[in-house]
Amino acid sequence: MSNARATVLVVEDEPEIRRFLRAALGVEGYRVVESATGRRGCIDAGTHKPDLAIVDLALPDLDGVDVIRRIREWSPMPIIVLSARIQERAKIEALDAGADDYVTKPFGVGELLARVRAALRHAVRPASGVSRLCFGDAMIDLEHRRASRAGEDVHLTPIEFRLLATLARHAGMVVTHRELLTQVWGPPHAADTHYLRIYMKQLRDKLERDPVRPAHLVTETGIGYRLVTDE
Amino acid sequence: MRGRLQLSGYAWSIGAAAVATLAGVAMQARFDVVNIAMVYLLAVVIVALRYSRGAAIATAILSIAAFDYLFVSPRGTFSVQDLQYLLTFAIMLAVALIVSRLVESVHRQAAAQASLAIEAETERIRSALLASISHDLRTPLAIMAGASSSLAESGDRLDPAERHALAASVFRQARDLSEQVAKVLQMTRLETGAMRIERDWTSLGEIVESVLARLRERLASHRVIIELPDDLPLVRVDATLVEQALGNLLENCAKHTPPDTVVRVRAQRRPDDVVVIVEDYAGGLSDADFARLFAKFHHGTAEGVGGGVGLGLAICRAIVRVHEGQAWAERIPGGGTAFRFTLPLEAAPAMPQETAAG
Known part of the structure; x- marks a missing residue:
């Protein structure tokens, strides 16, 4: 199936990380919306109606887990979490709060793209549709x-x-x-x-x-x- | 432990006073009362030398009481006719105090010296660790700086294969570097006791599985054989930590043995614990290297042989230790090394039976 024009929201405060995410996702044909803070991310999630969100767990203003909770209040869009290795607990918390998957920093783009594809596939078909x-x-x-x-x-x-x-x-x-x-x-x-x-x-x-x-x-x-x- | 030692000190007080009293009773027909007093004094000195001040004072008081009651007239009472015996009693008490005070100060000095020695050793390990870390960190950083600057400055003049190779090398080095940093962080947390371990029922089979998946590339050139008994019980451990301990051992084997050699992972159930064994069969190390490797594993010092290997073994050992297990290494006759660690077994948790009908 084609996700060629799927929109991906990237909530990440580190500009250099946003830069390579933008490049990698762009090459794959995704439209990328970038938010540098958690609050901005929550707003962009509402206005741009992305198909998937990538959320960094360590944001300067809001806890990444809070961003996930806020998005989950109104949207079932797949959420992939970026976490550092020492944040084992936060990772589990994020998944239990409604994130669908995670990638541990530092990660290769290949790994992230595979997660994005799996999450979008999951979102496209209705929950009980695959038999x-x-x-x-x-x-x-x-x-x-x-x-x-x-x-x-x-x-x-x-x-x-x-x-x-x-x-x-x-x-x-x-x-x-x-x-x-x-x-x-x-x-x-x-x-x-x-x-x-x-x-x-x-x-x-x-x-x-x-x-x-x-x-x-x-x-x-x-x-x-x-x-x-x-x- | 300490409490028991102190209690046994008081037991010795009673014992010493009793023995001195028996000796006094035996002596009283032939010896002067003063000599009996000396026997009591000897009992006080012996207890003061070996046990606490309290025990020494207790011995002195018991001795005074027994001596007074049995040997000082009027006998059979605690009263004293000849007042010079009061001086005898005072001296007994004073000797108890003086001797135990001397002993205490000797102990204090010895302890101070020991802690100085430990401090010096810790300092030595710390500086060795820093030296090895900075070497281990600088190498990948140098490679990354070189490869990425080549790409940035002359990427368009390189042929695609070279470009790809340089970029891949930056990625690989960054991964290794991140592993190194994680190890250093982990060692620090383990050493300072800041590590919170989260025990949960865990399957060793799954730990082995996830280590093999994580280290797939690094173990690709070795033949890894897994031998886990089918009825291996679950262990209650911090899975993330034990996964790391096992991973560090496997990485160590892969690093120190030639390609295409065998690395074997086994586990054995024993009455109180499970032993996990990682063996390689290549005597690729010189005797001196071997001795150093073992020392690192056995003493948990974290000097790197290069590539952060020493740190890996020290971490493994520290992780096993926080799980109340033991880690040790043995040389395999005919060449090779066996690293073993134990994880204590707990009573298996209740498991509801599922009816076979389906």
Whole structure:
């Protein structure tokens, strides 16, 4: 699908970072709107109606997490967060506040563009619109609740299926431990990370070609998991 | 620990006074009462030398009481007929005070000297660390400045392949530099205790997976073999930190062994902990390098052999330590190194059973 004229809002106070983001996104055909402060970013998000926002977590005026909350009050647009390595907590906070994905500084443009593409793909299709998903040898039919690997049916327990479906709804993007636990086991279990460790291993054993080095059901250490599908 | 030591000091007071009393009872038929007093004094001095001032005073008082009651007439009472015994009592007490005071001041001096030595050692490590860091930081900066200025000033006269190579080199060096800075920061936080560790149930399999993904390029020229038992229990650790500890060991192996050699990652469950083992099988290091590497790992000093390697090992060790585990290295007979660290096991968390029906 073509996102050739998608508009990307960049909320980042460092001009040199805005410069290379503008160049990289421009070359890919995106229209770029730049905001140097958090407040400006919130306003630009309203006036320019971008298709996606890239928000730096360390802004001079507003906390990046607040910017995300404000945008989330009225818009479901995908938000990608730029964070420094020492901001592990802020990163998780931002994701739980509604950001869809993150890139850690310093990052390569290739990595950022891949995240942008995944997030825009996710936004374009309605949340329940995709019923089939392929990755590696595996094929998942969300509508009929069936899974197969290399053409052979794979039996998934109801919880395994719910977990896989939650990851599939955010295909290509990170999903935090908290969100997965809340969606699959319910809010009282939001901190029971060990459930995830065990069920993710079961899913990998059933669906990955090499469960020790999974290529699709990927761990984001300290944050959550990501289902990497074939682009 | 200290509390126990002090209590045992008072136990010794009672013991010493009791032993002196037994000796006095045995002596009283043949020896003068003054000599019995000397035995008590000896008990006071011994306790004062070895235990606290309180214990010494307690010994003196117990000794005075026992001596007075059993040996000073009228016997069987605490009253004193001959007033010169009061002087004996005062001297016993004074000896207890003087000896324990002397002992205390000797201890204080020794402690001061030890802390001076530690300070000097810390200072030495710090300056070695700074020297190695500035070397490790300056090299990539020099490459980045050179490559990027070539691009900026004469990019249009370079052929596309060269341009690309220069740009890629800036990117690679920036990444490495960022890793180095993160390591220095981490070491500082670990050393100053500013690191808050966030424990959560974690799978070692996932940690290994994410290390391999993060270090894919750096390990590309090595054959990495993973051997994790299928029933490896979950550990309650800070996953981000343990991932780094393991990553630093793997980076170290990759750096010190020739391409195409094997690096093996294993884990073993033991009754109280899990041992994670990273082994390489290439004796590429000279004995002297080897000794230095081991020293760094075992003592946690952070001097770089180059490329921030020493820092990586020191961080690994510090991370394992904040998790109450142990880290050590062994030489593998026939060439190679085995780095091992342990992570303590906790009782496995409850896991609801899911009915197999689906």
